[in-house]
Every structure is written in C-alpha cells, then in structure tokens.
Amino acid sequence: MKYFDYAASCPLDDEAAETYVKAATKYFGNSQSLHDSGSVANSLLENCRDEMAHILHVEKEGIYFTSGGSESNFLGIHALLTAAKKNGKHIITSMAEHSSVKSALDKFIDEQHYEVTAIPLLSNGIIDLDQLKLAIKEETVLLAIQHGNSEIGTLQPLKEISNLCKEKQILIHSDCVHTFGKTDFKGISDYVDSISISGHKFYGPKGTGMVYINPYLKWNPYYPAATHEKGFRPGTVNVPSIAAMTVAAQKADKQLHNNNTHYKQLRETFLHAIEPVNEHVIVYQSDEPYQLPSTIGMRIKGMEGQFMMLECNRRGFAISTGSACQVGMQSISKTMHAMGITGKDAKGFIRISFGWHTTEEESRELGQTIVKIIHETSLR
Structure with missing residues (x-):
C-alpha cells in the first residue's frame, strides 16, 4: 500500500x-516520586520540556x-x-x-452560556478578516483559530489576526496540530496565547501531545486537585512517550527545510500528473506563504x-476524504462547508498528504491512477 x-x-x-x-526500560520511575x-x-x-x-x-x-x-x-x-483579560461571554x-x-x-455554550460566532473561509481557505472584524464585540474574550487547515493545508495569517x-x-488559542513539524514556529507565540500539538502528526507516538500557554497569564485548571504537570492535568506522566515525541520533534525541526523542498516537488509532480483531467478537478489552495506543500485538498x-x-485503495493507494475524526459520520468536510461548498459538490x-518517505514516482503513480479512474468512470 502506497500511503x-x-x-x-x-x-x-x-x-x-x-x-x-x-526510556520505558531504564527510566521507568514515576516522575513525581522522590527517590x-x-x-x-x-x-x-x-529536559524534554526544555527542548x-x-x-x-x-x-x-x-x-x-x-x-x-x-x-x-x-x-x-x-x-x-479562565484567564480572560476582561469580562465577557x-x-x-x-x-x-x-x-x-x-x-x-459546545460544552462552554451548554454549561457556562457562552455565545460562539463561527466565521467562514474565503475561497482560498483563509479566514475572512472582514467578517472577523464585524464579529468582534465588547464581550469577546477568546478567538479559537487553527494555524493550518488539516484538509487543504492553508495557513491562517496569525499576525494580522493577532493585530x-x-x-x-482578546486571547487567542491556535490549534497547531497540522502545522508543527511542517513550518517554522519562530514568532508564532508572539501572535497567540496558547498552542496545541499532537505527537503522531510528526512521527512521534500516538497518545502524546503538548499545549503551550503564555506563562504570564493566570489560569485555573479544569481538573480539581490535579498534581501532575504543575496542576494542569491528572494522571501519571507518560515520560517514555514524551521523550519519543521530543526526539521526533527535534528531527522534524532539523529537517524542516529539506522536507518542505521535497514536499513542493511531490506536489508539482502530482499536479502535473493530473493535468489530463484538469477540467474535472478543482484544487483548493492558497498562495505562498499561506500554503503547506504537503497537503492537497481537491474535488x-x-x-x-x-x-x-x-x-484508489483497491489499486494500492491510501488517500482520504478529509479529517479522520469525521470520516464515517456521513457529514461533509468542515472546510468545504466553511468555504460555502455544499451538497454533492462537497x-x-x-x-x-505527503510524508518524509513519499517518492516522486509514487506521487506520479497516484496522479496517473486518479486520471485513469476518472476516465474509466466517465466512459460508463
């Protein structure tokens, strides 16, 4: 299977x-133990936290x-x-x-009666800044905005949003799960107040992740009387998995430039391969620097x-129909909906999406396979 x-x-x-x-066999002690x-x-x-x-x-x-x-x-x-700088819901x-x-x-809406406004995306996958300006109220205390879209790979203009x-x-939380390890994070913390990442998205183990919260904010924990991670969450800390995730993060950061050069070539190879059916295909993307080369969303x-x-699966290629967290729910892509694309079109x-080990030949073969499927289907 070509992945x-x-x-x-x-x-x-x-x-x-x-x-x-x-780490699991030699450094297996509970990190809270005093021995x-x-x-x-x-x-x-x-040491992992430092890195x-x-x-x-x-x-x-x-x-x-x-x-x-x-x-x-x-x-x-x-x-x-809990760290909001002003009163508001x-x-x-x-x-x-x-x-x-x-x-x-949804939980905060139901339990604490917050009001939530959801902003659409423009046709290039970028949030509509004019709509964002109009949505801001005196009572607005938080913006939750993804750094990178996991379905089409567009990057949000965090600097402009932050301004x-x-x-x-207004405090800003940014879901950076799709971008960590794929783009330079220098300066990102200047624009947001919290960041989330997930280990298995950059070759670390599943079940590991991290959140950064501006240490100058005074927040309250969700879990009462939690003792691990400085009271942030309960449960014995999974040190071996955190160590493995940190090694994966170091490697992703070190190889960032070379990997993105590789992804750009794979993207060009694939898009060139599907040129014979361009009239049947719409690729959703933005211009650099607001596009991750490793992710192609298309219809x-x-x-x-x-x-x-x-x-594609029957012919040995593993692709997807969008976020894995909504597959099987019979719902359309959130990104398509946000861009105003609905019904059969969506x-x-x-x-x-490409990885470190994807080859140009595999990318070309996938493109040619998609062309063949479209041609075969149109002849039926």
Whole structure:
C-alpha cells in the first residue's frame, strides 16, 4: 500500500521508537516520586520540556504535556477562558475547526452560556478578516483559530489576526496540530496565547501531545486537585512517550527545510500528473506563504470522494476524504462547508498528504491512477 494520508497519522520514527524503549526500560520511575528513580525520570521529563520550548521558541514554564491534540485543545481553551483579560461571554472561531475545538466550545455554550460566532473561509481557505472584524464585540474574550487547515493545508495569517484581537484584549488559542513539524514556529507565540500539538502528526507516538500557554497569564485548571504537570492535568506522566515525541520533534525541526523542498516537488509532480483531467478537478489552495506543500485538498466534479478513495485503495493507494475524526459520520468536510461548498459538490472532496518517505514516482503513480479512474468512470 502506497500511503498518502500523513495528515491523519504518521508512522513512528525509528529513533523515536528506540528512545521510547530505552526510556520505558531504564527510566521507568514515576516522575513525581522522590527517590532516585523518580528523580531520573523527572530530569528526563524536564529536559524534554526544555527542548520543546526551544523548538517552539517559547518559555518552558508554559509547556504542558498531554495525551494529544484533542485534550490540548480542550484544556488550552479552558485555561484561556479562565484567564480572560476582561469580562465577557463571547467566543469567535472559524467554521473549519477540528471537532475537538467545536466540542469544547459546545460544552462552554451548554454549561457556562457562552455565545460562539463561527466565521467562514474565503475561497482560498483563509479566514475572512472582514467578517472577523464585524464579529468582534465588547464581550469577546477568546478567538479559537487553527494555524493550518488539516484538509487543504492553508495557513491562517496569525499576525494580522493577532493585530485585530490584541487591541481588543482578546486571547487567542491556535490549534497547531497540522502545522508543527511542517513550518517554522519562530514568532508564532508572539501572535497567540496558547498552542496545541499532537505527537503522531510528526512521527512521534500516538497518545502524546503538548499545549503551550503564555506563562504570564493566570489560569485555573479544569481538573480539581490535579498534581501532575504543575496542576494542569491528572494522571501519571507518560515520560517514555514524551521523550519519543521530543526526539521526533527535534528531527522534524532539523529537517524542516529539506522536507518542505521535497514536499513542493511531490506536489508539482502530482499536479502535473493530473493535468489530463484538469477540467474535472478543482484544487483548493492558497498562495505562498499561506500554503503547506504537503497537503492537497481537491474535488472531483461529479464524483463522490468516497468512491475515489475506495477505488484508489483497491489499486494500492491510501488517500482520504478529509479529517479522520469525521470520516464515517456521513457529514461533509468542515472546510468545504466553511468555504460555502455544499451538497454533492462537497461530497466530491478528497485529501492527499505527503510524508518524509513519499517518492516522486509514487506521487506520479497516484496522479496517473486518479486520471485513469476518472476516465474509466466517465466512459460508463
């Protein structure tokens, strides 16, 4: 099977796997324990915190390890709401956010009576800044906005968004699960107040993640009497997995430029291969620097994305129909909906995402396979 669904999950990197085994067998103490084994585990944990802070260009006091992106989103949003700089019960988000963000906001709507305004995306996948300006109220205390769209790979203009929000004392949470390891994070923390990432999106282990919260904010924990991660969350800290995730993060950061050069070539190769059916295909993308080269979101006119996905799978290629968290729910892509594309048109969406090990030949073969499927289907 030739894999083109790296936006959903990546294989565990070999060095990260070796690190996990070593940490799990040699540094297995509880990091909260006061004996030497616990101290050694805690030292490893804090070294990981230092390194993740270095990669993110933030202060280590704001780093908290979690079980993944969904938990990071929930706890990050909760923390910012308790740290709001003014009184208010209004939150702004985009219509294309990950389901974990939406479910978190729904909880605050139901239990604490917040009002939420969801902003659409423009045809290039970027949030409509004019709509954002109009949505801001005196009572707006938080903006929850993804850094990068997981379905079409567009990057939001966080600097411009930050300029709109900071002058109104609006805190910003950014879901960076799809962008960490794929773009330079230098300066990102200047624009947002909390950041969430997930280990398995950059070749770390599943069940690991991290949230950064501006350490100058005074927040209250969601879990009462939690003792781990400085009271941020309960449960024994998974030091081996955190160590493995940190190794994967170091590798992704070190290889960032070379990987993106590789992804750009794969993207060009694939798009060139599907040129014979360009009249049947719409690719949703933005211009540099607001586009991740590793993610291609597209629609086949007159064909359901699920059909194309199954046909590709039958021929040995793994692609997707959008975010893995909504597959099987019979709902259209959140991104398509946010861009005003609905009904049968939206159901034609597919996503192709490249990884470190994807080759140009594989990318070309996938493009040629999609062309063949379209030609065969149109002849029926």
